[in-house]
Amino acid sequence: MSIPKLEFPPFHLPAEAEALRGEVRAFLKETLPKIKSEDRFASWNTFSPEFSKALGARGWLGITWPKKYGGHERSFLERFVVTEELLGNSAPAGAHWVADRQSGPVLLRFGSEEQRQAILPRIARGECYFSIGMSEPDSGSDLASVRTRAEPVPGGFRVNGTKVWTSGAHRNHYCITLVRTSGQHGDRHKGLSQLLVDLKTPGITIRPIINLAGRHDWNEVTFNDAFIPESCLIGNEGDGWLQVTSELAFERSGPERFMQNFYVLRELVRVLGRQPAKRASAILGRLIARLWTLRQMSVSVAGMMQDGKSPVIEASLVKDLGTIYQQDLPEIARTLAESDATTEEDLADFLDIAQYATMMAPSYTIQGGTTQVLRGIVARGLGLR
Numbered sequence: 001m002s003i004p005k006l007e008f009p010p011f012h013l014p015a016e017a018e019a020l021r022g023e024v025r026a027f028l029k030e031t032l033p034k035i036k037s038e039d040r041f042a043s044w045n046t047f048s049p050e051f052s053k054a055l056g057a058r059g060w061l062g063i064t065w066p067k068k069y070g071g072h073e074r075s076f077l078e079r080f081v082v083t084e085e086l087l088g089n090s091a092p093a094g095a096h097w098v099a100d101r102q103s104g105p106v107l108l109r110f111g112s113e114e115q116r117q118a119i120l121p122r123i124a125r126g127e128c129y130f131s132i133g134m135s136e137p138d139s140g141s142d143l144a145s146v147r148t149r150a151e152p153v154p155g156g157f158r159v160n161g162t163k164v165w166t167s168g169a170h171r172n173h174y175c176i177t178l179v180r181t182s183g184q185h186g187d188r189h190k191g192l193s194q195l196l197v198d199l200k201t202p203g204i205t206i207r208p209i210i211n212l213a214g215r216h217d218w219n220e221v222t223f224n225d226a227f228i229p230e231s232c233l234i235g236n237e238g239d240g241w242l243q244v245t246s247e248l249a250f251e252r253s254g255p256e257r258f259m260q261n262f263y264v265l266r267e268l269v270r271v272l273g274r275q276p277a278k279r280a281s282a283i284l285g286r287l288i289a290r291l292w293t294l295r296q297m298s299v300s301v302a303g304m305m306q307d308g309k310s311p312v313i314e315a316s317l318v319k320d321l322g323t324i325y326q327q328d329l330p331e332i333a334r335t336l337a338e339s340d341a342t343t344e345e346d347l348a349d350f351l352d353i354a355q356y357a358t359m360m361a362p363s364y365t366i367q368g369g370t371t372q373v374l375r376g377i378v379a380r381g382l383g384l385r
Helices: 015-034 049-057 076-088 097-110 113-124 240-249 262-272 278-306 312-340 344-365 371-381
Strands: 130-133 149-153 156-163 174-180 192-198 204-210 216-229
Touching: 015 076, 076 262, 076 278, 097 113, 097 130, 097 174, 097 192, 097 240, 130 216, 149 174, 156 174, 156 192, 174 240, 192 216, 192 240, 262 278, 262 312, 262 344, 278 312, 312 344, 312 371
Parallel strands: 130 174
Antiparallel strands: 149 156, 156 216, 174 192, 204 216
16 A cells, blocks of 8 residues: 655745735835734734725735636735735734635635625625634534534524634624534534524624733624524535535645744844844744745645645645744744843833733644644544554
């Protein structure tokens, strides 16, 4: 039996993608100083409809989608560049992030024509925002154990259950929600479906979950006899497991998996000054080398996806190694800054930044799939279990 091999073939972004990079940088240099955001660093967790609409007006949302749905029919590699520049410049991209990255593509692939026509152009304009309705209390990383039930009733479904860690639900428009439409809890992958849920629907209660940094990004969303019309079923009833695993693939290998706290590295370079000590230079060099390696792996995965391949193992590995890097970075940077910062004022500012990144770091383990789940995917893919 042949054992699958990990493949990260060398890949370089094409000229049109690098040309777009220059356009995006110029746009951000002009636009970001004019945008009021709730903080300087949270980037894809920072909610700014103003910025999302400005990005949509430039044609950089729904960038790969068909033009008839408001898209621009550009390559996934050009989208990679846009994402990289937004994260590298700490742009407040949180409003449109989930809708552009995964909810829109799910509707494009599995949604009805009515759903596509109604939703996708609004996402591409930066006017329609989505949450993810997967996780549930007491389920941990076992997504197939969902208990939220959608009972078929005349004209639609009556939904009861609870979702947690639902980012942005208190201000977003929709949530693609994984529910059990048939079968029993023990049926696992059978009987699961996805619903396009309007978060203003009667019977839906949204309660805040405040994180360690004191921010209200996450929520608990409870369904109490909420009626969801039949027209909101995404794809076919019972195909939810296939659809949700496809959706997760959009989360796992992009720049956000190793650049979410890129601002820590950027600020560390600033506080160390133009001529850091030899020891500081060596540690900084190792951090940048790890980042560059992850980027090359991510670009390689993007290239394989552009060629129509499905690099599931490689994407999972990027996410796993990216999580380790992002959780290591704040503590290494803090220790280095405390010993080598050029001024006390620079150090004080940097410690505030590092503290925020440290408090956010535990969440990286969960986003896009837990470490244990990802390593299981890699092990199975390589024939090791």
